[in-house]
Amino acid sequence: MKEAINIVNSYGYEIKEPTEYIKGEETKLVLDTLYYKNIPEGLLYLINGEEELKNHFKKTATMIDLSRNAVFKLTYFKEVILKHALLGFNEIWLYMEDVFEIKELPKFGYLRGKYSKEELKELVDFSNQLGITLIPCVQTLGHMGQFLRWPSSAKFKDTSDVLKVGSEDTYRLITLMLKTLKEVFPTTKIHVGMDETFGLGFGRYYKEEGYTPQPKLFMEHLKKVNELALKEGFEEVYIWSDMFFRMYSKHESYYDYNIDFEESYLKEIPSNVGLVYWDYYNYKKEIVEGMVKKHLTLNKKIIFASGTWIWTKLTYDKTQTDRTALMHIDVSKEYGLEEICFTQWQDDGAYVDYDSIYLGLYDVINHIYDNKVKEDVFTFLTNKDYQDAVLISQLNDLKISPIRLLWDDIILAIYLNNTFLYEPNSFNEAIKELDDYIKKLKENKLTTNPVYNIANLLNNKLKLRQQLLKQYQDKENKISLAEELKELEKSVNLVLNDFKERWLSNYKVYGLEVLETRLIATISRIDTLRRIIEDYNNKLITQLDFLEEELSQEGYLTIKFADIFYSSTVK
Numbered sequence: 001m002k003e004a005i006n007i008v009n010s011y012g013y014e015i016k017e018p019t020e021y022i023k024g025e026e027t028k029l030v031l032d033t034l035y036y037k038n039i040p041e042g043l044l045y046l047i048n049g050e051e052e053l054k055n056h057f058k059k060t061a062t063m064i065d066l067s068r069n070a071v072f073k074l075t076y077f078k079e080v081i082l083k084h085a086l087l088g089f090n091e092i093w094l095y096m097e098d099v100f101e102i103k104e105l106p107k108f109g110y111l112r113g114k115y116s117k118e119e120l121k122e123l124v125d126f127s128n129q130l131g132i133t134l135i136p137c138v139q140t141l142g143h144m145g146q147f148l149r150w151p152s153s154a155k156f157k158d159t160s161d162v163l164k165v166g167s168e169d170t171y172r173l174i175t176l177m178l179k180t181l182k183e184v185f186p187t188t189k190i191h192v193g194m195d196e197t198f199g200l201g202f203g204r205y206y207k208e209e210g211y212t213p214q215p216k217l218f219m220e221h222l223k224k225v226n227e228l229a230l231k232e233g234f235e236e237v238y239i240w241s242d243m244f245f246r247m248y249s250k251h252e253s254y255y256d257y258n259i260d261f262e263e264s265y266l267k268e269i270p271s272n273v274g275l276v277y278w279d280y281y282n283y284k285k286e287i288v289e290g291m292v293k294k295h296l297t298l299n300k301k302i303i304f305a306s307g308t309w310i311w312t313k314l315t316y317d318k319t320q321t322d323r324t325a326l327m328h329i330d331v332s333k334e335y336g337l338e339e340i341c342f343t344q345w346q347d348d349g350a351y352v353d354y355d356s357i358y359l360g361l362y363d364v365i366n367h368i369y370d371n372k373v374k375e376d377v378f379t380f381l382t383n384k385d386y387q388d389a390v391l392i393s394q395l396n397d398l399k400i401s402p403i404r405l406l407w408d409d410i411i412l413a414i415y416l417n418n419t420f421l422y423e424p425n426s427f428n429e430a431i432k433e434l435d436d437y438i439k440k441l442k443e444n445k446l447t448t449n450p451v452y453n454i455a456n457l458l459n460n461k462l463k464l465r466q467q468l469l470k471q472y473q474d475k476e477n478k479i480s481l482a483e484e485l486k487e488l489e490k491s492v493n494l495v496l497n498d499f500k501e502r503w504l505s506n507y508k509v510y511g512l513e514v515l516e517t518r519l520i521a522t523i524s525r526i527d528t529l530r531r532i533i534e535d536y537n538n539k540l541i542t543q544l545d546f547l548e549e550e551l552s553q554e555g556y557l558t559i560k561f562a563d564i565f566y567s568s569t570v571k
Helices: 002-010 041-046 074-086 117-129 151-156 170-186 202-210 214-233 240-246 285-296 318-334 354-368 375-382 388-395 402-407 414-420 422-445 451-474 482-506 514-539 562-563
Strands: 020-023 028-030 031-035 061-065 093-094 133-137 189-191 235-239 274-280 302-307 338-346
Touching: 002 041, 002 074, 002 117, 020 388, 020 451, 028 041, 031 041, 041 074, 041 274, 041 375, 074 093, 074 354, 074 375, 093 338, 117 170, 151 170, 170 214, 214 235, 214 240, 235 388, 285 302, 302 318, 318 338, 318 388, 338 354, 338 451, 354 375, 354 388, 375 388, 388 422, 388 451, 402 414, 402 451, 402 562, 414 422, 414 451, 414 562, 422 451, 422 482, 482 514, 514 562
Parallel strands: 020 031, 061 093, 061 338, 093 133, 133 189, 189 235, 235 274, 274 302, 302 338
Antiparallel strands: 028 031
16 A cells, blocks of 8 residues: 555645555554555545545546547656556556557557557556556457458458357457467456457358358357466456347347347356446436346356447546436446446547546446545546536537537538538527537636537538538628638647547557548548639539538438548548
8 A cells, every 4th residue: 555655646636645554354544543444445435535444345437538649648647547556446448459469469469559568567567556457358259350451361251340159260269369468467357358249150151161150150159269278377258248139139239138049049158258238328317227137147257348438429428427427327236236336438520638537437336336436536636627627518418519620621511411401590609508618618717628628620611511501592692701710720729639639649650640630530531621612613513512402411420530531431
């Protein structure tokens, strides 16, 4: 404990040291002796003051997604781990599809920022000193598209994303993965993934081996992977639980708790394999309770994986997390689950400001400890005001979708067409809402936060589109948008610079090219729109074809860049 406090203080924090430390069954301060259940809880207690803290879970974990381009530099990662420890988390899962080095497979994690064994060992050692266990969380069936994209990986492939079950090559690959991980991680616990394996058995497997029912294939593979994991010293093996539900649901739905499993099939699951029930979306308690109860009938170790919402977001989403994760904590307590994990996915390019997540981590920890963790802990950790962080998060509460609007092409406008059609006045409410939000950021002196530049960019996009529609529909006068285009270009450059600064400071260089090309494309499209307007004003073209398309509104639009920015599916 003393070593952990010394590390914390070396990072510029100031924790007053008790005279004596004794590890025990509960965390409390008696006279000047700290009794602590584990190091992170002891650190949280010292920061929080002498308020009694009781954690209902044996393991309180987060899962950091390192596979969607943002691979943390070691210096930054250590700061992240330290802050997790100060908040009382005692386990961190490292989600690594292909971002760890396997020397025998140079294309595994090629140009993706993969960690060497030495780098991972350094992180493990640092975490251990702070009382945090790092858990490898990998994939051994689906979600392998990053590696399978290479021609040299074809021998491992069933589909573009799924490994071929039963293949000797596949099991050699998995053996290499497990051997590498065991050389780094002293823990006997591992998460081997196996979620969302859509198309399992219907790609190369079907052509070469013929039809085999998916449940049989899945179980065969699970047994083999478990056997290999045990051989390498991983005794606690976990998988995501969704495929058991999807394969037995009439609707292929994960959250179908009315399904009936075949008892004989469930008995085939190895006794040391645990299930991770992941649920980031459901906010109706009856559904979550139904799923937990159904999981408990499987007689397996169950971990609840909820989420602190940073994926598909530009900043942490407090509203979405509060309506889901807080209830998930309550249900987990009620049904006696001993472990809970809060995932931090980074879908579609890891564009969030990761440092915004500490608001969410504070909120879920506070809820776990029955709302006895003071807001001062958040300020101690981040040097920020709690209410300011809440205001930053409110970007997600706007009626427009920030990420869809950010990726929307300024000419084609798939998102804006779907939302506002060609009606200029329909933009008024959204523009006013953003104007008011930007004003609040200014009043709270938050103009240096990345969200301020993002909000201005979004507002400039709305105003440009509104003016383009107004002036085009006028027909009497030329279109004059020089100032609007100039302001938009300026705001895009500011956001681009924010992305680059954050990335190059905190992450390995790999993956930045994705965000750079998206925003630089927007700058190029501004020039293109200037040219189109000039041609129209000079009567070289008689109409703006993209504003003459017949519109129909979709009920839902994906948030992925490729589906919002492009009108064509390029293959």
